[in-house]
Amino acid sequence: MENKKRPHALVLPYPAQGHINPMLQFCKRLVSKGIKVTLANTIYISKSMLADPQSPVCFGTYSDGFDLGGYAQSESTDNYLSSLRDVGFQTLGNLIKKLDEAGNPVNVLIYDGFLPWAFDVAKNFGLKKAVFFTQSCAVNTIYYHVYKGLISLPPRDDETSVISIPGLPLFKSWEAPAPMEYRDLLINQYSNVDYVDWVFFNTFHKLEEEVLKYVTKLWKVRTIGPTLPSMYLDKRLEDDKDYGINLFKPNYGACMEWLSDKPSGSVIYVSFGSFIQVEAEQMEEIAWGLKDSNFNFLWVVRELEKAKLPNNFINEISEQGLVVTWSPQLEILTHESIGCFVTHCGFNSVIEAISLGVPIVGMPQWSDQPANGKYVDDVWGVGFRARPDEKGIVNRNVLKSSIKEVMEEEKGKVIKENAAKWKNLATEALDEGGSSDKNISEFAAELLYC
The missing domain is CATH 3.40.50.2000 (Glycogen Phosphorylase B;)
Known part of the structure; x- marks a missing residue:
């Protein structure tokens, strides 16, 4: 031409x-x-x-x-x-x-x-x-x-x-x-x-x-x-x-090195995207919910959000978790150690998880996210929503049980099967x-x- x-x-x-x-x-x-x-x-x-x-x-x-x-x-x-x-x-x-x-x-x-x-x-x-x-x-x-x-x-x-x-x-x-x-x-x-x-x-x-x-x-x-x-x-x-x-510089080396010695399907990846500002009370509940889950976790907390973490939290979870300011999300989601993705259900993150076959724990915050979370759970069957309380907060016990639902319970098996199915359909579309x-x-x- x-x-x-x-x-x-x-x-x-x-x-x-x-x-x-x-x-x-x-x-x-x-x-x-x-x-x-x-x-x-x-x-x-x-x-x-x-x-x-x-x-x-x-x-x-x-x-x-x-x-x-x-x-x-x-x-x-x-x-x-x-x-x-x-x-x-x-x-x-x-x-x-x-x-x-x-x-x-x-x-x-x-x-x-x-x-x-x-x-x-x-x-x-x-x-x-x-x-x-x-x-x-x-x-x-x-x-x-x-x-x-x-x-x-x-x-x-x-x-x-x-x-x-x-x-x-x-x-x-x-x-x-x-x-x-x-x-x-x-x-x-x-x-x-x-x-x-x-x-x-x-x-x-x-x-x-x-x-x-x-x-x-x-x-x-x-x-x-x-x-x-x-x-x-x-x-x-x-x-x-x-x-x-990239408008943020990902902590590539730290993330991939940390993931490399974790067992297959054992890590919870947590990220709420590039824009969401999580309330301090919600940050604290996420922090202790992850710690109490007893799973390894990789949590993206942007620099401006780090002050909301509980005092001494990063030191307390040093053997269990890694907190970074930004991550190479696609490479993390495709890493064999990842077991599920705790996400705000922004549509980009949902599409990435579906396309890569990663089960989701949904914590929608605002805008389109509650609707995306409904589809994740009720329509596509690729995840489980952590229901907030009357103040709009997902408490630590709800987050802990939601992670367990996806990682260990019977529903989690179905979610993983559905995730694999949608991954194939996403590839076929392109x-x-x-x-x-x-x-x-x-x-x-x-x-x-x-």
Whole structure:
């Protein structure tokens, strides 16, 4: 394909690692199909990230108005999002002009659902438009119905209300996506979803088959997940061994050396992602729950969260556990010593665990996580939820018994069998001709005629 005729996709993630990584993986898949791709990050993120210099994806920058410190430089969430929208609208347009002047005109803008203003940027330049949702299809369907005024999210303590939507199981109040301070950001994702050319979900067909039947009647849907590096799944992209971007430096050597002498399936891996701030009371309950479980554990506690650990905890568990500030999660989840994954049920972490066949103990915190936890337990059967008390805290005894349920009890055997089944299905989705691979190939072919 001659370079001047090569379709060019500009991809715009929300400026957070949990959004950048899956969209970057999608970029790599598009490049493998002959599409030129430029991933646009904010200036601050671009300066901060540890990126792979050999990446087949091109990178561009735009401004969120906080080039020196990103979100941390802003006065508030509202202030940041307002600047991201207003300054981003202008500077993203400047990037598109710059690419055009350099002989690399853009055909399609693929933007994160958290950035609906990008739709109007694409419209101004006459580009095709695609929205990329990093949360599950089920969660996005719930939020869409809230946006349309068809349902409302019940209070967490309302034991009588349920959410009923075609293609979804019934959700009790405590299982539904949780209202939070970013409610407008989440709900306004759908302000122009009915007018885009494509809707992408980071999932695969068999994982959310029923709800996909419903949403494909609404939009031109493409499932393009799971968005993990190829060498962990289908192994068709030989250079695709990791995500290629890190906003935190993982403690690689310490983690892998510690795991290397642990028995197969004996270690509990614990991580609550790159964003969640766990309450001090909950941190203490997790700490003693892990210690009392008597299993070896590897716990990721970000630097800003370490002060919440109980006094002298790290010394007390030195023979049993390892606490690190960040980890190479994919390599840990594939290590033979790992027995289960205690997670906040962020969708990226859930997808990784499912794709790698690792049983889950779910401790959802907010946003989409309670709904993901329901699917983990009730629908996919790959894990067990640790139910919080009336204060929203999972106490140490509940965590201890939940870990034991997965690691030792009869239900744990079924969970492990289900995890192995879903691992195979995830790989099949990205094998040549699989549902996700087919969707990516078809999209790439459609771009040839943009």
